Every structure is written in C-alpha cells, then in structure tokens.
Amino acid sequence: MKILIIEDEPALASSIEQYLEQEGYLCELAYTFAEAMIKSGAHEYDCILVDLTLPGGNGLDVIRALKKEHSKAGIIIISAKHSLDDKIKGLEIGSDDYLAKPFHLSELNARIKALLRRKQFNGEQRIDFHEISVWMDKQEVKVNQEFLNLTRSEYRLLLYFLANRNRVLSKESIAEHLAGDQADMLDSLDFVYSHIKNLRKKLVQAGAEDYIQAVYGMGYKFSGQ
Amino acid sequence: MKLLQATGRYYLAFSLLLFVLGGWIVYLALSYFIDIETDERLMDAKPALQFQLTEMDSLPAILVISDDVIEISPLPDLEEYEHFSDTTFWDPIEKEFEPYRKFTFHSTIKGQPYRIALSHTKLDSEALMMTSLFAVLGILLLLLLAINLFNRYLSLQLWRPFYRTIQQIRGFTFDKGEPLTPPQTRIEEFEVLNNALELMTTKVLRDYRSLKQFTENASHEIQTPLAIIRSKVELLIQREGRDEKELQAIQQIQEAASRLSKLNSSLLLLARIENRQYTDTHELSLKALIEEKLDQLEPLISAKNLSVHTRLAEVSRNMDSTLAEVLLNNLLINAIKHNLPDGQIEISLQQGQLRVRNTGTPLTGSPEGLFERFRKGAEAGPSLGLGLAIVKEICGIYGFDAGYEYKEGWHTLLISWAG
Numbered sequence: 001m002k003i004l005i006i007e008d009e010p011a012l013a014s015s016i017e018q019y020l021e022q023e024g025y026l027c028e029l030a031y032t033f034a035e036a037m038i039k040s041g042a043h044e045y046d047c048i049l050v051d052l053t054l055p056g057g058n059g060l061d062v063i064r065a066l067k068k069e070h071s072k073a074g075i076i077i078i079s080a081k082h083s084l085d086d087k088i089k090g091l092e093i094g095s096d097d098y099l100a101k102p103f104h105l106s107e108l109n110a111r112i113k114a115l116l117r118r119k120q121f122n123g124e125q126r127i128d129f130h131e132i133s134v135w136m137d138k139q140e141v142k143v144n145q146e147f148l149n150l151t152r153s154e155y156r157l158l159l160y161f162l163a164n165r166n167r168v169l170s171k172e173s174i175a176e177h178l179a180g181d182q183a184d185m186l187d188s189l190d191f192v193y194s195h196i197k198n199l200r201k202k203l204v205q206a207g208a209e210d211y212i213q214a215v216y217g218m219g220y221k222f223s224g225q
Numbered sequence: 226m227k228l229l230q231a232t233g234r235y236y237l238a239f240s241l242l243l244f245v246l247g248g249w250i251v252y253l254a255l256s257y258f259i260d261i262e263t264d265e266r267l268m269d270a271k272p273a274l275q276f277q278l279t280e281m282d283s284l285p286a287i288l289v290i291s292d293d294v295i296e297i298s299p300l301p302d303l304e305e306y307e308h309f310s311d312t313t314f315w316d317p318i319e320k321e322f323e324p325y326r327k328f329t330f331h332s333t334i335k336g337q338p339y340r341i342a343l344s345h346t347k348l349d350s351e352a353l354m355m356t357s358l359f360a361v362l363g364i365l366l367l368l369l370l371a372i373n374l375f376n377r378y379l380s381l382q383l384w385r386p387f388y389r390t391i392q393q394i395r396g397f398t399f400d401k402g403e404p405l406t407p408p409q410t411r412i413e414e415f416e417v418l419n420n421a422l423e424l425m426t427t428k429v430l431r432d433y434r435s436l437k438q439f440t441e442n443a444s445h446e447i448q449t450p451l452a453i454i455r456s457k458v459e460l461l462i463q464r465e466g467r468d469e470k471e472l473q474a475i476q477q478i479q480e481a482a483s484r485l486s487k488l489n490s491s492l493l494l495l496a497r498i499e500n501r502q503y504t505d506t507h508e509l510s511l512k513a514l515i516e517e518k519l520d521q522l523e524p525l526i527s528a529k530n531l532s533v534h535t536r537l538a539e540v541s542r543n544m545d546s547t548l549a550e551v552l553l554n555n556l557l558i559n560a561i562k563h564n565l566p567d568g569q570i571e572i573s574l575q576q577g578q579l580r581v582r583n584t585g586t587p588l589t590g591s592p593e594g595l596f597e598r599f600r601k602g603a604e605a606g607p608s609l610g611l612g613l614a615i616v617k618e619i620c621g622i623y624g625f626d627a628g629y630e631y632k633e634g635w636h637t638l639l640i641s642w643a644g
Contacts, residue, residue: 009449015456022463080448085505102452102486105459153524168462172483178524191528216469217476218462 001116002026004048006036006062008055016049019105033057040066045073047112052079052086060089067094074115078103100181104173110163127162130224131208134159143206153178154199161222170219196220229380236376240369251361259350260326264309267328267343274343278334294325296342303338306331312344323348386410390419397426399433400501437500444493451489454482491611494551498618503545511574512537518553525561536573544623552619555612556581556638563636578641585636592629
C-alpha cells in the first residue's frame with residue numbers, strides 16, 4: 001500500500017509517516033505544492049493525504065489535477081482551516097474524507113483503513129480478529145460464530161480498536177472518535193471508561209478473550225499478544 | 226442644561242438689564258427735557274407776573290391762577306436769587322399731592338423786596354412723559370422679545386447638524402464596521418468636528434479589526450505546533466517498556482497539549498464569532514439539528530445513564546449552520562456535564578424558545594456569572610468555562626435572549642427569541 005503525504009510541516013509529516021509505516025504502509029512525502037503535483041502525477045498511490053494550505057498553492061488544486069487524471073487513489077483532506085466551505089468544496093471535487101487538524105494519528109489511521117477497504121472490496125467487508133468477526137456492511141459482530149449485540153458506541157469502539165491493533169489509544173482519541181471533536185468536553189472523558197467496560201464485558205461473556213488492556217493512565221490497547 | 230437654554234437665559238437676563246437701564250435712561254432724559262421746558266415757561270412768565278403784581282393794590286400770601294400757584298412773602302432786604310425746584314401741592318379735588326415745578330426769585334415790588342415762588346403744575350407734562358416712556362419701553366420690549374425668539378429659532382437651525390452628528394455617534398458600533406459619515410454642513414466648526422470624528426472612527430475600526438485579526442491569526446498559528454506536539458506524544462506512547470514515571474510524564478504532556486488545543490480552538494471560535502465570520506445563513510430546522518446532536522452525543526449520555534425527554538416542535542430559524550451546531554452542542558454538553566449519574570435531561574423546543582433542563586446540584590457561584598468567559602463550576606474538574614460564553618456570544622449575534630434558573634434540583638437554560 002502506497003500513501004502520499006502532502007503536508008508542509010516537516011515535523012507533522014514525519015509523525016504521520018512514522019505511524020503509518022508501523023502499520024506497514026509505504027509512505028512518500030511532499031512538502032510543497034510543486035512537489036505534490038510532480039509526485040502525485042508521476043506515481044500511483046492507494047491513498048493521498050492533502051493539506052490545503054501549501055507553500056506555492058492550494059491543496060484543492062492538487063485534488064482537481066488528480067481527478068482530471070482519473071486517479072484511483074483515495075483522497076483525505078487534512079486541514080487546519082476549520083472552514084465548512086473548504087470541507088464541502090473538498091468533498092464536492094472528489095476527495096473521500098476530511099480530517100480537521102489537530103487530529104489523532106490513530107483517527108487518521110482508522111480513516112485510511114476504512115477508505116482503503118471501501119476502495120478495495122466493493123462487496124463484503126469483513127474484519128477478522130481471532131474469534132471476533134465484524135461485517136461492516138451489515139454492522140454485525142460475531143464471536144465464535146455467535147451474534148453479539150452491541151450498542152452503536154460499543155460497535156464503533158470495537159472498530160476503532162480493530163483499526164488500531166497493538167496501538168496505545170489515548171482516552172482523548174477514543175473520546176473524539178466516539179463523540180466528535182467538540183470544544184470544552186475535556187472533563188467528560190469518564191464516558192470512555194464506561195463504554196470500554198461494557199464492551200469488554202460483552203466480549204468476554206460471549207466467549208472472546210480479553211484483548212483490551214489498560215495502559216497506565218494513558219489509554220487502552222487492543223492486542224492479541 | 227442645554228447650550229441653547231443656557232444662552233437663552235443669558236440673553237434674557239441681559240435683555241432685562243437692558244430694558245431696566247434703557248427705561249431709566251429714557252425716563253431721566255424725558256424728565257430733564259420737560260423740566261427745562263417748564264423752567265423756560267416759568268422764566269418767561271416772570272416779567273409779566275412782576276408787572277401784574279405791581280398793578281395789584283395789596284399782595285396776598287398765596288395766589289392760585291388756573292394751573293399756577295404764586296406764593297409771596299416779604300423779605301427784609303433784596304439780594305439776587307433765582308432757583309428752580311420740584312414741589313407738590315395738595316389737590317383737594319383729586320385728594321392727592323400733585324407735582325409742581327417751582328421757580329423761586331426775589332423781586333422788588335413797589336419798593337418792597339419780596340420772595341416770590343411761581344409754581345406750575347407738571348401734571349400735563351407728566352402724563353405726556355409717561356405716555357412717551359411706555360411707548361418707548363413697549364417698543365424696546367417687543368424688540369428684545371423678537372430678538373430672543375429669532376435667536377432661538379436661528380440656534381435651533383444652526384445646531385441641527387450638530388445633533389445629527391450626535392445621533393450618529395450614539396448609533397456607532399464596532400459590529401457594523403463602518404466609520405461615521407456625518408452629513409455635510411456649512412458651519413465650519415461642525416465640519417471640523419465631523420471630519421475629526423470620521424477620521425477617528427476609521428482609525429479605531431482599523432485598530433479593532435487588526436487586533437481581532439491578530440487574535441485569530443495567533444490562534445491559527447498555534448494550532449500547527451500543537452498538532453506536532455500531540456502527534457509526537459502519540460508516537461511516544463506506542464513504545465513499550467517504558468517505566469511508570471516516564472509514562473506519567475508523557476501522559477501529563479498529552480493532557481496539557483490536549484487542553485491547550487481545546488482552549489485554542491474555543492478562543493479561535495470566539496474570535497471568529499466576534500469577527501462575524503459565520504455568515505453562511507440558511508433556514509435550519511432546529512428540531513432536526515437537536516435530534517442529530519443528541520444522536521452524536523449518545524455515547525456521553527449513555528455513559529452517564531441519563532434519560533432524555535424531548536418535546537420538539539417543528540421550528541426553523543435563519544442561522545449559520547456552524548453556529549447553530551455549536552450553540553446546540555454547548556447547551557447539550559452543559560446539560561450532560563453538570564448532570565448527576567442516572568439523571569434527566571428535558572429539551573423542549575417551541576416557537577420562540579428552546580428550553581434545556583437538567584437535574585444537578587445547585588450552582589456554587591452567582592448565576593449572573595454563568596455566561597462569563599473562563600467561568601468554572603466547582604465540581605466540574607478541568608473544564609475550560611467557555612461553553613456558555615460561546616452560547617451567549619452566538620445568542621448575541623442573532624438577538625436571542627439567554628437565561629438561567631435553578632429550581633428544585635433542576636437547572637434550566639432558556640434561549641428565547643422574538644417572532
């Protein structure tokens with residue numbers, strides 16, 4: 001899987017690159033508009049992350065150029081501009097997703113996985129993890145071939161864990177994934193614990209192993225090891 | 226006191242003084258000329274009187290001929306004497322003292338020296354004088370009155386541009402972002418004032434805008450380093466085998482960065498609201514928006530095991546969609562955050578008002594400060610205290626009223642609007 005990261009801030013670009021390479025993706029970086037145009041035009045990528053404010057031009061023009069070439073790459077806009085206009089325009093001209101900065105790398109990772117899955121398998125979308133199976137299109141979860149009844153929050157939490165296996169997910173990241181990025185919500189992180197507790201209980205009761213580990217104060221990790 | 230009233234009063238006092246002074250001068254002048262006239266007449270009568278008295282056999286002490294009174298008294302010896310003076314005589318018919326002009330002189334009649342006093346009534350001339358005096362004073366009074374009135378009218382006319390300018394200053398707000406443009410006037414002083422005001426407001430607005438712009442730019446620029454810190458922390462926590470102290474430090478960095486990031490985005494939002502940058506106004510169904518928001522916040526609601534009751538009518542408002550979302554989000558999060566475990570939330574939406582009620586412990590501070598920035602509840606932990614300040618700011622934009630009430634274990638936030 002090849003991913004092009006178009007981001008003018010080198011430190012941020014390298015963070016993204018590092019996280020995604022640990023996921024097994026092949027990453028390339030472009031720091032300027034010109035670089036972005038050359039690289040996106042010369043190679044095929046499975047996914048392209050586009051920052052909108054670039055030295056030398058606008059990320060939207062990169063997307064337009066890609067669409068003109070009928071590129072099959074999935075496109076995710078990552079922008080610091082909290083502008084609804086940009087979001088709407090970006091989706092209109094053919095980007096697949098929009099992520100506002102600052103974002104969690106785990107969230108970006110989950111979005112990329114979901115996008116690639118949508119692009120690759122047009123029919124059945126299934127994730128397997130040991131005795132757990134998830135059918136994305138039907139939103140069904142089975143443990144050892146038995147249906148597991150999860151609330152919507154628990155279902156989304158499970159998917160988020162599955163997308164970020166063996167990763168430590170911070171409580172903030174989980175909270176934002178579940179309830180959206182809303183200001184002044186900081187003290188409400190307790191709800192994360194409550195949903196994790198419920199999900200863990202249901203999985204274990206259904207006969208799955210306890211894959212959710214609390215990582216000291218920091219967050220949680222979903223790991224089969 | 227109005228300037229016009231003040232000048233009016235001075236004018237009036239001055240006019241009164243002028244009136245009294247003028248009356249007095251006219252009176253003095255008139256009586257002076259009348260006396261001279263009478264004196265001349267008396268003087269002219271002197272030779273005829275002397276002749277008449279010579280012709281008489283005996284001289285009485287007092288002699289009254291029509292309007293004249295003649296008093297005669299003998300003198301031991303003759304010395305030259307002529308004197309004019311004012312006097313009064315009793316009028317038995319009118320029963321009052323009447324003014325006379327008296328001419329006293331010494332004269333020798335038939336070898337005997339006499340003091341003769343010839344008095345002529347001033348009654349006729351007095352009447353004439355009074356008539357003239359009143360006529361003159363009347364004219365003067367009318368003149369003063371007319372000048373006063375005219376002056377008042379003129380002032381009102383002349384000051385009109387000034388009041389128009391004042392009216393404009395009163396209506397001046399930063400929100401509109403337009404400098405004052407008072408109407409042109411012929412009066413130089415007002416024109417100078419208007420130009421100065423136009424210049425001043427233009428400058429003030431420019432400074433205000435650049436300050437706001439700076440706040441927004443600063444907040445925007447802070448986001449990038451924050452995003453870097455957060456991403457690096459996220460990479461750091463992935464490495465296994467760290468000891469507890471290290472993990473604790475990393476976690477604290479993460480929390481601080483996260484808090485800074487939330488604070489920054491709230492301030493950015495406030496700055497943008499104040500800069501009136503959310504102008505993408507559409508007719509929005511508040512009912513649909515509330516339902517959408519409740520759905521989104523379901524993880525928070527279910528984690529606290531809250532029960533939500535809604536009574537939502539189909540209400541639409543013209544609002545910017547971002548602002549509407551933030552408004553509802555902050556109201557609902559507030560109701561969730563300050564709720565008790567297993568508590569309740571009631572949301573009722575009807576024409577003209579949105580009411581969000583939640584169970585909770587009583588407020589620790591004063592309710593007036595509830596909508597202020599950086600206001601924090603005692604129990605709420607590391608909250609930013611900006612949620613309701615943002616609510617108030619948004620309400621301000623659309624002219625909504627935001628009110629709060631606590632009664633019998635329920636917090637009520639009421640947003641109301643006209644029409």
